[in-house]
Amino acid sequence: MFTPPTDPKKSVKVKVSQLCELCHARKAVMKRPKNLQRICKECFFSVFETEIHNTIVSNNLFHRGERIAVGASGGKDSTVLAYVLKLLNDRHDYGVEIVLLSIDEGIVGYRDDSLATVKRNQVQYDLPLEIVSYKDLYNWTMDEIVACAGIRNSCTYCGVFRRQALDRGAAKLGIKHVVTGHNADDMAETVLMNILRGDVARLEKSTSILTQSSGSPIKRSKPFKYSYQKEIVLYAHYKKLDYFSTECSYAPEAFRGTARELMKNLEAIRPSCIIDIIHSGESLKLKPKRAKKAPPPSHMEIRPDGSVSLQNEFIDGNRCERCGYLSSNKICKACMLLEGLEQNRAKIQLEKDSTTEGAAKLSRTLEKLQF
Amino acid sequence: MVICKRCKLLDATLVSRKEPFCDECFVKFISLKQRKQMMSDDYFQDIFKISYPDKKRGQAEADKQNQDSNVLVPLSLGSSSLAVLDILNDTLLEQKQTHRGKTGFHVEVITICGQAEFEEVRGKIELLKSKYKENSDKILFHIVDRNQFFAVPFDLQEITLYIDNFNTLVRSSNNPSTTVEKVLASAPNKTAKEDLLNIIYTHLIKKFALQRNFKAILWGHSMTKLADEVISLTVKGRGAEIAGYLDDSSLDSKYNTAFRNFHPGRDVLLSEIDAYCHIKGLSQFSHNYVVQDTLFYDKFVDKPTKNVKLIKNMTMNELARQYFDNIEGDYSNVISTVVRTGAKLSNPDNELNQIMHCSICNAIIYKNPVNWLDGITVSKPFVIHNEEELTNYNAWEAANPDKAEKLNKMSDTPAKNVGVCYGCITTLTGMKDRKLEWIRRDDKAELTAVLQEYEIPSDDSEQ
Ligand code: SF4
Ligand SMILES: [Zn+2]
Ligand SMILES: [Zn+2]
Ligand SMILES: [Zn+2]
Ligand SMILES: [Zn+2]
Numbered sequence: 001m002f003t004p005p006t007d008p009k010k011s012v013k014v015k016v017s018q019l020c021e022l023c024h025a026r027k028a029v030m031k032r033p034k035n036l037q038r039i040c041k042e043c044f045f046s047v048f049e050t051e052i053h054n055t056i057v058s059n060n061l062f063h064r065g066e067r068i069a070v071g072a073s074g075g076k077d078s079t080v081l082a083y084v085l086k087l088l089n090d091r092h093d094y095g096v097e098i099v100l101l102s103i104d105e106g107i108v109g110y111r112d113d114s115l116a117t118v119k120r121n122q123v124q125y126d127l128p129l130e131i132v133s134y135k136d137l138y139n140w141t142m143d144e145i146v147a148c149a150g151i152r153n154s155c156t157y158c159g160v161f162r163r164q165a166l167d168r169g170a171a172k173l174g175i176k177h178v179v180t181g182h183n184a185d186d187m188a189e190t191v192l193m194n195i196l197r198g199d200v201a202r203l204e205k206s207t208s209i210l211t212q213s214s215g216s217p218i219k220r221s222k223p224f225k226y227s228y229q230k231e232i233v234l235y236a237h238y239k240k241l242d243y244f245s246t247e248c249s250y251a252p253e254a255f256r257g258t259a260r261e262l263m264k265n266l267e268a269i270r271p272s273c274i275i276d277i278i279h280s281g282e283s284l285k286l287k288p289k290r291a292k293k294a295p296p297p298s299h300m301e302i303r304p305d306g307s308v309s310l311q312n313e314f315i316d317g318n319r320c321e322r323c324g325y326l327s328s329n330k331i332c333k334a335c336m337l338l339e340g341l342e343q344n345r346a347k348i349q350l351e352k353d354s355t356t357e358g359a360a361k362l363s364r365t366l367e368k369l370q371f
Numbered sequence: 372m373v374i375c376k377r378c379k380l381l382d383a384t385l386v387s388r389k390e391p392f393c394d395e396c397f398v399k400f401i402s403l404k405q406r407k408q409m410m411s412d413d414y415f416q417d418i419f420k421i422s423y424p425d426k427k428r429g430q431a432e433a434d435k436q437n438q439d440s441n442v443l444v445p446l447s448l449g450s451s452s453l454a455v456l457d458i459l460n461d462t463l464l465e466q467k468q469t470h471r472g473k474t475g476f477h478v479e480v481i482t483i484c485g486q487a488e489f490e491e492v493r494g495k496i497e498l499l500k501s502k503y504k505e506n507s508d509k510i511l512f513h514i515v516d517r518n519q520f521f522a523v524p525f526d527l528q529e530i531t532l533y534i535d536n537f538n539t540l541v542r543s544s545n546n547p548s549t550t551v552e553k554v555l556a557s558a559p560n561k562t563a564k565e566d567l568l569n570i571i572y573t574h575l576i577k578k579f580a581l582q583r584n585f586k587a588i589l590w591g592h593s594m595t596k597l598a599d600e601v602i603s604l605t606v607k608g609r610g611a612e613i614a615g616y617l618d619d620s621s622l623d624s625k626y627n628t629a630f631r632n633f634h635p636g637r638d639v640l641l642s643e644i645d646a647y648c649h650i651k652g653l654s655q656f657s658h659n660y661v662v663q664d665t666l667f668y669d670k671f672v673d674k675p676t677k678n679v680k681l682i683k684n685m686t687m688n689e690l691a692r693q694y695f696d697n698i699e700g701d702y703s704n705v706i707s708t709v710v711r712t713g714a715k716l717s718n719p720d721n722e723l724n725q726i727m728h729c730s731i732c733n734a735i736i737y738k739n740p741v742n743w744l745d746g747i748t749v750s751k752p753f754v755i756h757n758e759e760e761l762t763n764y765n766a767w768e769a770a771n772p773d774k775a776e777k778l779n780k781m782s783d784t785p786a787k788n789v790g791v792c793y794g795c796i797t798t799l800t801g802m803k804d805r806k807l808e809w810i811r812r813d814d815k816a817e818l819t820a821v822l823q824e825y826e827i828p829s830d831d832s833e834q
Contacts, residue, residue, distance in 0.1 A: 016763075023752035046752070196602075258694070282610075287717040
């Protein structure tokens with residue numbers, strides 16, 4: 001197993017006031033954002049790992065003999081996740097088999113470099129790796145999608161495609177459980193976003209640790225649900241884990257950016273607010289619904305902030321007519337988005353061709369394309 | 372000059388919801404929004420409408436209903452509560468005019484304040500009294516000292532949070548009484564201060580409403596204020612309280628189901644309320660608040676009074692407000708979306724096998740916050756594994772003999788474990804020594820202890 005390099009031992013007398021508030025025996029090196037406790041490196045490793053172990057055990061996330069795929073992006077969250085899961089699996093004998101599953105969205109300068117990191121992790125942690133690419137699955141890379149549909153909704157496309165890609169990748173490996181590196185900060189942000197957007201369909205489930213669409217063979221879980229991003233970064237730093245820290249070149253949509261900014265400010269005055277928001281999120285419950293007319297199938301709604309909301313209610317067992325993926329509608333979200341993209345691509349190509357083809361033919365074709 | 376889109380006559384002075392308004396049409400627009408809320412269901416219609424004898428009731432009964440329709444307006448002297456009161460005053464005048472002196476309801480106004488601000492507050496209230504003197508028979512003013520919160524017929528208690536295991540223990544306090552100022556001084560953290568003040572003021576107002584049989588409390592809160600409260604409650608770990616906070620349709624179960632809470636300004640943005648106050652000349656009565664000119668073509672607020680505060684000096688509520696202020700231009704629907712979403716929430720399921728109220732804020736505790744926190748926070752140290760560390764530990768033990776022992780034995784005087792909600796645990800974390808002097812909220816004598824009022828000189832002499 002991969003053993004991170006250790007610091008050279010230096011022996012300096014530590015003042016009593018500088019000692020860790022847990023062990024009172026080693027020098028405190030950090031303050032936990034959760035409870036402002038000042039603790040030492042060893043205690044930090046111990047509480048950080050044990051808290052994740054407790055989360056796994058108390059939520060019955062894994063069962064013996066299960067094969068799990070870690071959604072590995074090469075970023076800090078998934079790198080630490082792969083490392084810690086392997087460690088805990090050995091330490092507590094969960095009896096699970098861990099595989100790394102990476103998605104290649106096709107974003108030059110970001111994903112190609114981060115995939116190189118995942119490939120190193122594969123060697124360092126000695127775990128099998130499977131890579132699924134958007135290009136193979138959908139015949140589109142994210143770079144092409146952005147060129148065609150603009151940058152504004154890049155994360156909407158990317159999110160829908162990634163969800164399906166992870167499922168397909170897992171299915172290919174015969175794995176029924178995908179574990180992702182979503183951390184407490186992500187959870188809290190989701191709770192706030194769902195309230196700010198009025199996304200009632202997702203509100204109650206914003207903080208679920210385990211999700212599974214009924215009828216779907218693949219479940220997803222988030223063992224880092226209660227782990228602070230700051231602590232994950234510190235853990236990676238102290239353990240000298242090899243991760244990739246560049247952000248995706250397609251910045252998150254502007255509205256999410258405002259929520260992130262708010263969170264950052266809130267955290268500055270009360271670091272526990274992340275866990276406080278999750279506590280709130282777990283107690284959000286909707287009033288019983290009054291019967292309401294369902295929106296038409298393949299209903300796509302543009303939210304006030306400009307992002308796209310896709311219909312979310314799920315009807316059991318239905319499959320997409322085109323690709324066979326689980327879908328409550330005739331055609332799944334990914335195929336719907338793909339259809340839009342193909343039409344746009346056609347238009348763009350027509351525009352390019354129009355010089356040679358003549359304007360009359362172009363306008364005829366465009367008429368057909370209108371919807 | 373732009374012409375008002377409503378009357379198509381006068382020059383517009385402001386833009387609201389993308390529409391240019393003249394002063395007059397805008398005042399009508401805001402006033403109608405509140406009146407629509409006042410007629411929004413049977414309970415409120417019964418209060419605000421004038422009842423007349425009909426098949427079901429005789430003259431005496433109808434008169435009694437009008438007589439009993441009393442509402443309480445908590446007046447903080449911010450723009451929202453001033454506007455609510457102003458619209459009620461107009462409604463009363465109208466009723467008097469069209470019903471030969473009769474009105475369907477009457478209003479009492481309560482302002483809670485500290486000693487230091489009393490003189491200024493009294494001055495403003497006296498001015499308001501004379502402004503509304505045509506309704507002096509229908510609008511009554513009260514000022515209550517916030518220290519009445521601690522004027523209870525029993526000894527106070529001291530609540531202490533033990534951070535190692537999140538337990539809160541309570542014992543009788545050594546001080547027979549305390550003051551709001553002292554309690555606030557022991558809250559170094561601004562958000563904790565604000566949280567406690569909010570609990571104190573809300574309790575005093577509701578207790579007052581309960582003791583004097585009011586039918587409803589008319590909170591001034593604008594849509595903007597409601598939105599930032601929804602976000603603040605979420606952020607402070609009090610998400611379970613959102614449903615109750617926005618509930619205008621049930622009687623307040625924490626106060627003997629004696630009255631309803633009502634937010635007549637829930638359809639109106641704060642910037643719109645401010646514009647209303649400016650047009651109606653109410654700015655002069657405001658206290659601790661500067662009426663803003665956001666909607667007006669012609670600006671009148673001096674730049675420096677606009678909030679330029681450092682983040683670290685702000686409270687959670689102020690940050691939420693700042694967020695909404697900043698996005699109002701780009702994402703105008705967010706505020707109403709947040710309030711609408713909050714209104715779709717219900718109280719969470721109770722995971723405890725009894726109904727338990729928080730000893731500090733009185734909120735219902737739906738799940739045990741101690742277990743929750745304990746479940747996600749490990750406080751077991753990593754083993755001591757060499758000589759050097761052992762030496763350090765011994766040094767620590769020698770320096771903190773009592774602390775080392777206290778880790779297990781928590782206190783010397785008998786103390787009992789009490790229920791404190793998650794939000795208040797967070798507040799306690801921000802208090803000096805994680806301690807709070809407080810009243811016993813579960814004591815029956817607490818709710819009936821009469822609240823002393825400040826005298827406001829009556830203006831009988833002028834009449
Ligand atoms: S930021 Fe958006 S576009 Fe980039 S990888 Fe993430 S979801 Fe995809
Ligand atoms: Zn330690
Ligand atoms: Zn499909
Ligand atoms: Zn007009
Ligand atoms: Zn409480």
